[in-house]
Amino acid sequence: MSLHPQYARPRSAAQAVEVLGNLGAGAVVIAGGQELMPHVNYGRLMPTVYVDIAALPELAGITEKDGEVAIGALTVHRTLQRDAIVQRALPLLAHAAAQVGGGWQVHNRGTVGGNLVAMHPLYDIAPVLLALQADVEIQAPEGVRRAALGKILAETSHGLGTSSLLTRILLKPMQPDAGWAYEKLKITAGSYGSANAAAVVSLTGNKLSTLRVVIGAVSEQPLDASEALHGLLGKPWDAVAGARVESLCSASPKTLLDDQQGDATWRRAMAGVVARRAVQAAVANAQRTNK
């Protein structure tokens, strides 16, 4: 804790990680500040050193190369909504970035890296990136490593924000004929969801040939229900399939959140409802796309 914090501006991601390694637990990484500063303002966090990564070139920009889109961790939500590459190759991500709360002000400053590293169970970006099977690139003390986002979210030793730095998010472009949807159950625009679901589907004729569903805001971590839904592949999308998605997705959370967004019993029920609605909307989206 410190009433007189210090400031460091490393020149590269590698140096940032080295600096973090030399500092104690009171050091914080700052870029947009949208996640960090509310905690500082309310005294929940008293940083000893602000490590400013806002100008690191390795963490900036969106590129597409060799069938892979790389999104720099410093990319703000507003850019995700408007960038031509994201709009064309990852329309689900562009759409979900607009559902993030806080309004334009937060979309203009909040970075996708900060959103992920916060690992907040109610945030919108992680479920969507999991549905898109994203990898992340991490600058660790030993060097740069790449891992599936799902694996990083599940481990406690990733060191993100304390000894390592998220540098880029790596994704395959979505199939042009895929249908997608992000369903967020919320009280008002901009508020936290009580249950969210991201769905990506493709259809062969009227039958589901791929189905990915990730549910957020019901458990501590987003839940990838795709495997549980394997039995629906090759089947047509109809009311029976919808009821199966709902019951399987309601059954999938092992532990549930029980907070201001709703109690655990209701969250379990809503996990199924948003999943069904998301698949329904994704199927409709695929049918429109392929008309």
Add this chain to the structure above:
Amino acid sequence: MTTNMEEMLEDSVLLQCRVNNKPCELEIAPGTTLLELLREEMRLTGTHMGCMTGHCGACTVLIDGQVAKSCITLAATVQRKTITTLEGLKDAEGKLTPIQQAFWDEAGLQCAFCAPGMVLTATELLKSNAEPTDDEIRTAMAGNLCRCTGYQSIVRAVRAAARVMKQLK
């Protein structure tokens, strides 16, 4: 690579930026928020302190023409940026912009605590979208809370400003 930590750690930050079109160079404490810098160091009290969590939008300023909540922006991270506060909108003779005038005419503000956020967000909106629909206006304004107006007159004010600005073109 071995970084000299003594050189790396600074007790203060030399900040260079433009505020309301004036170049500024200040030495600030690293923990200073942009809101503190504007209100306390520069006495620009048109930027209001509200919730300090980023919910209410009363502390809104433009950073390079885009709205941001200054209470959750660390001042050190706006190096070489252009900041516009509510005070920076009026011209040299003190004439209100069409957006400010429309908020006046349509009673878009009552207590005006939310004014910085409402007026500056409308400024960014109408720059990129000359004829926004009511839906687009409401989406754009979503980061600003108003406890007086019920929002109807705010939407009306933005619509009126858009009409006036179109005629001026």
